[in-house]
Amino acid sequence: MSDKLIKIIRFIGLGFLEPIIRLSRGEEPRKNGILILKIIIAPLASVLLFIGVWQTGSTALFNKEANYRIEKALKDQGQKAADEMKLCIDSGDISCQPNTLPSPSQVNASFKTLLKDHKAISIDKKNFKEKTAALNKQRNAEGKDPIVYTGRPSFVDQIKTSIKTVFAGFLLAILIAVPIGVIIGLSDTLRSSFNWLIQIFKPVSPVVWLLLVFMIVKTLTKDSDTDSSFIISFISVGLCSMWATLVNTAMGVSTVDKDFINVAKVLKLGPLQKVFKVILPSSLPLIFTGLRITLSVAWMVLIAIELLAQSPGLGSFVWEEFQNGANDSNSKIIVAMFVIGIIGFLLDRLMLAIQKFVSFNKNEGI
Amino acid sequence: MMPTKIFKKQEKFAPAEVMLDLHDLKKVYPTPKGDYVVLEHLDLQVKKEEFVTIIGHSGCGKTTMLSMIAGLNPISDGGISVLGTSIKGPGPDRGVIFQSPSLMPWMTALENVKLGVRKVFPHATKKQKEDICKYYLNKVGLDGSFNKKASELSQGMQQRVGIARAFAIKPKVLLLDEPFGMLDSLTRGELQDVLIEIWNKEKITAVMITHDVDEAIFLADRVIMMTSGPSAKIGDILSIDFERPRTRKAVIGHDDYYKYRKYLIDFLEH
Numbered sequence: 001m002s003d004k005l006i007k008i009i010r011f012i013g014l015g016f017l018e019p020i021i022r023l024s025r026g027e028e029p030r031k032n033g034i035l036i037l038k039i040i041i042a043p044l045a046s047v048l049l050f051i052g053v054w055q056t057g058s059t060a061l062f063n064k065e066a067n068y069r070i071e072k073a074l075k076d077q078g079q080k081a082a083d084e085m086k087l088c089i090d091s092g093d094i095s096c097q098p099n100t101l102p103s104p105s106q107v108n109a110s111f112k113t114l115l116k117d118h119k120a121i122s123i124d125k126k127n128f129k130e131k132t133a134a135l136n137k138q139r140n141a142e143g144k145d146p147i148v149y150t151g152r153p154s155f156v157d158q159i160k161t162s163i164k165t166v167f168a169g170f171l172l173a174i175l176i177a178v179p180i181g182v183i184i185g186l187s188d189t190l191r192s193s194f195n196w197l198i199q200i201f202k203p204v205s206p207v208v209w210l211l212l213v214f215m216i217v218k219t220l221t222k223d224s225d226t227d228s229s230f231i232i233s234f235i236s237v238g239l240c241s242m243w244a245t246l247v248n249t250a251m252g253v254s255t256v257d258k259d260f261i262n263v264a265k266v267l268k269l270g271p272l273q274k275v276f277k278v279i280l281p282s283s284l285p286l287i288f289t290g291l292r293i294t295l296s297v298a299w300m301v302l303i304a305i306e307l308l309a310q311s312p313g314l315g316s317f318v319w320e321e322f323q324n325g326a327n328d329s330n331s332k333i334i335v336a337m338f339v340i341g342i343i344g345f346l347l348d349r350l351m352l353a354i355q356k357f358v359s360f361n362k363n364e365g366i
Numbered sequence: 367m368m369p370t371k372i373f374k375k376q377e378k379f380a381p382a383e384v385m386l387d388l389h390d391l392k393k394v395y396p397t398p399k400g401d402y403v404v405l406e407h408l409d410l411q412v413k414k415e416e417f418v419t420i421i422g423h424s425g426c427g428k429t430t431m432l433s434m435i436a437g438l439n440p441i442s443d444g445g446i447s448v449l450g451t452s453i454k455g456p457g458p459d460r461g462v463i464f465q466s467p468s469l470m471p472w473m474t475a476l477e478n479v480k481l482g483v484r485k486v487f488p489h490a491t492k493k494q495k496e497d498i499c500k501y502y503l504n505k506v507g508l509d510g511s512f513n514k515k516a517s518e519l520s521q522g523m524q525q526r527v528g529i530a531r532a533f534a535i536k537p538k539v540l541l542l543d544e545p546f547g548m549l550d551s552l553t554r555g556e557l558q559d560v561l562i563e564i565w566n567k568e569k570i571t572a573v574m575i576t577h578d579v580d581e582a583i584f585l586a587d588r589v590i591m592m593t594s595g596p597s598a599k600i601g602d603i604l605s606i607d608f609e610r611p612r613t614r615k616a617v618i619g620h621d622d623y624y625k626y627r628k629y630l631i632d633f634l635e636h
Contacts, residue, residue: 266456266462
């Protein structure tokens with residue numbers, strides 16, 4: 001039973017919990033104790049160290065900013081204004097708080113605010129839906145568009161939108177990169193003739209891709225009045241991130257073990273059988289390595305693209321908060337940073353698990 | 367002095383007797399410094415239901431010759447024919463057992479064998495195909511491991527699957543490229559027994575490369591000795607006149623065994 005549990009947690013990348021489970025069963029207490037120290041306590045200590053450095057740094061920055069404000073008040077308006085400013089800052093009044101790197105506790109508070117905000121908006125949405133249900137039914141019967149909620153999206157909604165966009169982009173990348181990668185991997189001629197294209201477009205920045213997609217999609221959707229920002233951002237994400245998969249697929253397909261190819265030749269397998277029974281399965285591990293890179297690149301560029309394309313999601317959340325300049329904007333940006341990081345990490349774990357699953361050599365995988 | 371009666375030089379067989387015919391075979395690799403001739407003027411005839419082993423020093427061109435017979439390596443000059451028909455590329459009339467097992471690691475043992483069977487017996491029902499595969503896997507002693515992934519099998523087990531895969535397509539000629547070279551000597555002995563047992567039943571003309579003098583004698587009707595390259599050709603042929611079916615014990619205990627062995631080692635150390 002527990003061995004199965006250990007297998008599962010290993011598989012989903014939570015292997016660090018293993019010694020705890022083993023210790024709770026009384027297995028090799030000394031060895032597992034040391035293991036816990038090594039792979040749980042030590043990383044936790046590093047987290048604490050990180051928060052400590054952050055706290056110290058943000059305090060120092062806070063003081064620098066506060067002193068600057070007081071001195072400025074002294075220089076511009078005299079001693080009285082300076083004293084008032086000092087009092088105001090010490091009292092914690094929002095109106096005169098120095099605007100700088102927020103401390104961990106501020107970020108935590110913002111995180112809670114964002115969650116509260118999400119709850120409030122959810123309730124608001126639900127109420128709105130209930131209120132308009134009857135009306136929408138009527139409008140529907142009359143052939144009119146229903147009334148939809150147009151209020152501000154909450155932070156959690158932004159996260160959902162971002163994840164939706166990244167997976168749409170990822171899917172697009174798979175649909176483009178894998179078939180093309182297989183085809184050019186099979187032929188030396190095609191590979192060398194398309195190499196220039198790959199080499200030139202691979203390093204192009206997400207911003208440029210966005211503009212390119214913008215040019216094309218804007219023209220294509222000229223006559224429809226749907227919001228094209230989602231389409232633009234997911235296509236840009238797909239185009240930016242597909243290169244790793246393309247290159248890896250082509251490489252995987254073109255470097256299939258010569259022994260396998262010889263076997264296929266000796267057994268006189270047909271071309272289709274050769275591709276599906278021999279070449280594709282043997283290049284799957286490399287294809288999935290490419291897909292894993294693609295997903296992490298997709299998530300990384302998504303934020304930048306949303307930020308620029310003004311399409312809803314975490315990127316535009318960050319940008320709006322930055323433009324907003326409210327007192328807790330900075331800490332909300334840091335919250336978003338952590339959320340982006342953690343989701344990116346989880347996506348990578350997910351891909352790693354799939355990669356391990358499809359890899360025929362179970363010892364592979366990083 | 368050796369009793370000369372046990373040694374036979376290359377002789378011409380009647381055409382009806384010949385399964386595999388290599389005549390005036392030549393292999394040249396172009397290099398920047400000019401052509402490198404691996405094989406030249408190589409003539410060899412292998413009779414139906416004959417088992418020949420080929421020994422020679424590393425790099426003398428044995429594997430090149432075998433992969434030419436398999437159709438994996440183009441012929442520079444001369445010709446290779448099976449039952450009088452010149453070969454064109456690889457084909458299922460010549461089964462190959464490679465040095466490394468070369469199984470598809472993502473497939474089960476059964477699927478690996480099926481891969482070739484499906485192609486060779488397109489009209490057989492699914493059940494028939496599966497029965498063929500299972501029969502040969504049984505023969506090589508893998509009755510319990512049909513559904514094990516090839517990557518989960520040991521090297522020796524994998525090579526057993528390789529043997530089953532080669533026999534299951536019922537080739538006219540079986541080509542073995544040092545199939546047991548990567549195994550430890552115990553496993554090698556077991557696999558030689560497996561191979562010779564299944565071969566005794568099927569009597570498929572076999573050409574096998576080996577580095578192991580004892581293996582060469584134990585398995586073969588004739589041992590072909592190749593000269594060292596470049597321009598390697600057949601140096602000598604030793605006919606092994608032990609009765610079949612053979613057992614290792616009877617072979618090793620036979621009076622002629624050490625004479626054969628000495629002859630081969632003398633050739634190799636020459």
